[in-house]
Amino acid sequence: MLDEPIDLSGVCASFRRLQESPLLPAGDVGSAFPEAGELAGLFFADSDDVPVESSTLRSAAEQEFADTGYSRYSFLRDQPITYDGRETFDVQAIRKDFPILHQKVNGKDLIWFDNAATTQKPRQVIEAIARYYERDNSNIHRASHALAARATDGYEGAREKVRRFINAPSAEEIIFVRGTTEGINLVAQTFGRKLIQPGDEIIISTLDHHANIVPWQQLAKERSAKLLVIPVNDRGEVIPEAYESLLSPRTRIVSFAQVNNTFGTIVPAKTMIDMAKRYGARVLIDGAQSVAHTPVDVQDLDVDFFVFSGHKIYAPTGIGAVYGKKELLALLPPWQSGGNMIKDVTFEETIFNDPPHKFEAGTPNVADAVGLGAALDYVGRVGIQNIERYEHYLTEYARRALGQVDGVRLVGNPRERVSVVSFVLPNLPAPEVGKLLDQEGIALRAGHHCAQPALRRFGLEATVRPSFSFYNTTDEIDKMVEAVKKIANVAFSSHPNIRI
Numbered sequence: 001m002l003d004e005p006i007d008l009s010g011v012c013a014s015f016r017r018l019q020e021s022p023l024l025p026a027g028d029v030g031s032a033f034p035e036a037g038e039l040a041g042l043f044f045a046d047s048d049d050v051p052v053e054s055s056t057l058r059s060a061a062e063q064e065f066a067d068t069g070y071s072r073y074s075f076l077r078d079q080p081i082t083y084d085g086r087e088t089f090d091v092q093a094i095r096k097d098f099p100i101l102h103q104k105v106n107g108k109d110l111i112w113f114d115n116a117a118t119t120q121k122p123r124q125v126i127e128a129i130a131r132y133y134e135r136d137n138s139n140i141h142r143a144s145h146a147l148a149a150r151a152t153d154g155y156e157g158a159r160e161k162v163r164r165f166i167n168a169p170s171a172e173e174i175i176f177v178r179g180t181t182e183g184i185n186l187v188a189q190t191f192g193r194k195l196i197q198p199g200d201e202i203i204i205s206t207l208d209h210h211a212n213i214v215p216w217q218q219l220a221k222e223r224s225a226k227l228l229v230i231p232v233n234d235r236g237e238v239i240p241e242a243y244e245s246l247l248s249p250r251t252r253i254v255s256f257a258q259v260n261n262t263f264g265t266i267v268p269a270k271t272m273i274d275m276a277k278r279y280g281a282r283v284l285i286d287g288a289q290s291v292a293h294t295p296v297d298v299q300d301l302d303v304d305f306f307v308f309s310g311h312k313i314y315a316p317t318g319i320g321a322v323y324g325k326k327e328l329l330a331l332l333p334p335w336q337s338g339g340n341m342i343k344d345v346t347f348e349e350t351i352f353n354d355p356p357h358k359f360e361a362g363t364p365n366v367a368d369a370v371g372l373g374a375a376l377d378y379v380g381r382v383g384i385q386n387i388e389r390y391e392h393y394l395t396e397y398a399r400r401a402l403g404q405v406d407g408v409r410l411v412g413n414p415r416e417r418v419s420v421v422s423f424v425l426p427n428l429p430a431p432e433v434g435k436l437l438d439q440e441g442i443a444l445r446a447g448h449h450c451a452q453p454a455l456r457r458f459g460l461e462a463t464v465r466p467s468f469s470f471y472n473t474t475d476e477i478d479k480m481v482e483a484v485k486k487i488a489n490v491a492f493s494s495h496p497n498i499r500i
């Protein structure tokens, strides 16, 4: 057990300084906006809040970056890394719920450290899907028989579970999609196509996954808009001053990942949303890496869109959700069209259904929505706060242990981080390290993690990335660290010329 205090010193004071900067007059925003009459209401639906009192912003920032250090995630700061599993949940009992974990790979016990790519499924989720196909399978919404009613209840019940999990005001604000990628595309193609005009600006972050880069980049090209990118510092954190300087009356949407998938950076989403709102911009949060690791409350964030993938939170692949504020969804055009998304069709005209059905054309993925509902029930029973605390512990434990291995270079050192560690060995390509670890039964990601711009900011094309879940243990981390030590020794002695 490691017991030195963790150094998470330093406060991101610049965010607080930013709150002192003068507010933009609302008039400037309106005049730069081409369809101000029709659309200003959309951008200033909260027009009572514009201009926002700087004291309101200050208090939000102060809450986020409290005087003592670093927000609610600082519970590990200056404390020994200790954790008594009995305080919260029994990891061994949890592991029994995940059948896939109990197998040998290459003759060794499987260690699943590829959780940022996808999570394993508890038996409760597998059984919910099997039960659905054994008992309830039917198309939904349109038939009058018992199975259709049961399947519809299962699907709409899952929507309500998503609503509750992220604390959305209404289930009508939850759209089922295939996952985060499809969700961001949906917003880019509806919000973006309707509301982004030539010369408008879209802001994303250097830390973003390709799923939050490519759809906005393509949209910017199509609409002759500008794509602006928030830079990051050497720790792998967004630079607040740089973000502030990118915001302008032309900013239509700010879209960023709440948790980065390569360094585990927790981005100060609430403060960034507050700042965007000062310019009348809308905000999308990519929750792919946050939703399973930290509590999400879309009302507290006051975010316009929140998107996540089910498979990263113990649910099946092929299902995810978009939360969108009601007033926005009502104004947006449908994305795909066909059955299910209509109220009435003639050859001349179609009257669209109300949200969320307007955005769910065709037969939806009912079984996996049911599986998502079961996964959220499961996470709810364990408790997302308990999960967050334990995963922070695992992350800090792994960082420290890996950091002590000769030759290992940890990449990124964000002060607020969760679940992910990235490292390289100076003379062995990351994919080779991944293959060698696989020989030890350790599954992790070694590559560019669909975040090439983020890695290139650090002069790299690939890292080795173990990522943790609440079913992982420190014993597993110890085994990985031992294996990395062996690989580092061999790499140094026998491959002196190999360069990453």
Ligand SMILES: Cc1ncc(COP(=O)(O)O)c(C=O)c1O
Binding pocket: 116, 117, 179, 180, 181, 182, 208, 209, 211, 212, 257, 259, 260, 261, 286, 288, 289, 309, 450
């Ligand atoms: C931050 C982030 N955004 C988006 C995605 C894309 O998720 P999906 O492939 O489930 O659509 C990922 C997947 O790794 C991610 O980590």
